[in-house]
Amino acid sequence: MTYNFSAGPAVLPKAVMEKAQAEFTDYQGLGYGIMEASHRSPEFTAVIETAEKNLRELLNISDDYAVLFLQGGASTQFAMLPMNFAQGKTVDYVDTGSWSSKAAKEAKLFSNVNVAASSKDENYSYLPAIADWNLSDDATYLHITSNNTIFGTQFHEFPQVDAPLIADMSSDILSRELDIDKFAVIYAGAQKNIGPSGVTVVIINKDFAAKEQENLPAMLSYGTHIDKDSLYNTPPTFGIYMIGLVAEWLLANGGIKAMQEINERKAGNLYAEIDADDFYSCPTNEANRSLMNVCFNLATPELEAAFIAEAKTKGLVGLKGHRSVGGIRASIYNAMPEVGVQALVDFMKEFRVNN
Numbered sequence: 001m002t003y004n005f006s007a008g009p010a011v012l013p014k015a016v017m018e019k020a021q022a023e024f025t026d027y028q029g030l031g032y033g034i035m036e037a038s039h040r041s042p043e044f045t046a047v048i049e050t051a052e053k054n055l056r057e058l059l060n061i062s063d064d065y066a067v068l069f070l071q072g073g074a075s076t077q078f079a080m081l082p083m084n085f086a087q088g089k090t091v092d093y094v095d096t097g098s099w100s101s102k103a104a105k106e107a108k109l110f111s112n113v114n115v116a117a118s119s120k121d122e123n124y125s126y127l128p129a130i131a132d133w134n135l136s137d138d139a140t141y142l143h144i145t146s147n148n149t150i151f152g153t154q155f156h157e158f159p160q161v162d163a164p165l166i167a168d169m170s171s172d173i174l175s176r177e178l179d180i181d182k183f184a185v186i187y188a189g190a191q192k193n194i195g196p197s198g199v200t201v202v203i204i205n206k207d208f209a210a211k212e213q214e215n216l217p218a219m220l221s222y223g224t225h226i227d228k229d230s231l232y233n234t235p236p237t238f239g240i241y242m243i244g245l246v247a248e249w250l251l252a253n254g255g256i257k258a259m260q261e262i263n264e265r266k267a268g269n270l271y272a273e274i275d276a277d278d279f280y281s282c283p284t285n286e287a288n289r290s291l292m293n294v295c296f297n298l299a300t301p302e303l304e305a306a307f308i309a310e311a312k313t314k315g316l317v318g319l320k321g322h323r324s325v326g327g328i329r330a331s332i333y334n335a336m337p338e339v340g341v342q343a344l345v346d347f348m349k350e351f352r353v354n355n
């Protein structure tokens, strides 16, 4: 048995992978796979409509919002947001990790960026308290990263602000209950928690979207994709199909509420083992710990390398921390079963005793 703790692309639900495999070469009696079907065919139309419907149901997304399936990854959203809404305007960014910092860097190409708060001074090991953010009076929007995939921190509450709130939820979308109405835009590269790489989900308030600026390239305008229901050009059809299957799997397993409870148990189990004594240590501020990416260290880089190598022999893979921070990172997205986390915890106990 292999348990894949990779940060992304990452584990997908076994049942989803098996369903995709079963209909890979013959989609529901068509005689060919959905990957081979036209994006304008009735079969694919049903796929994209179902994927959207399932996401709307899971997250309780109202008709005030469009749900888009785009390409270019979350990284393209970093540029599209300021390009569409904030050319020559002031925007607030909260800098809580490499991804937030990259998002702000792209915004600087178009906008006057105010970094309202940053935790770079302590290697992004904590989240600056919301009350201390230095927000602009006239920000076109406020951008945050809800879960910092590399550093293992996560917002457990969101700011109540006047400016439209935009969140990069690439690594925690669909992991917990969410009040969509608090956000102007939510976006997520699918490859962490909702599907394969190559498709980006964007949930955007239509009134906010209507403020789009002029003279944008068609592919880089939200309006284009809203008007054409993500079918202006050929969308990432197979990825959308996979998101639909993942969403269907979530609905069949109790939806987001059930998933959140499981995610809290999984993370609780792992952090309890890390905190049990000084053998393992967690570099992040306790109140800001991520339920998705659990980062920890051992006494030396050598011991960490030994841990990763030995874990691999037990089928526990993908545990190496991001190259910029080192250490260990266990990504325990929705599709990581509780038994997988338990197998890691059991191995951690054994490794402690032997070392």
Ligand SMILES: *Cc1c(COP(=O)(O)O)cnc(C)c1O
Pocket (backbone or CB within 6 Å): 008, 072, 073, 074, 075, 076, 099, 145, 147, 148, 149, 168, 169, 170, 171, 189, 190, 192
């Ligand atoms: C992985 C990740 C990204 C980058 O996503 P791409 O789809 O590779 O562009 C951006 N933000 C966060 C929070 C991520 O985890």
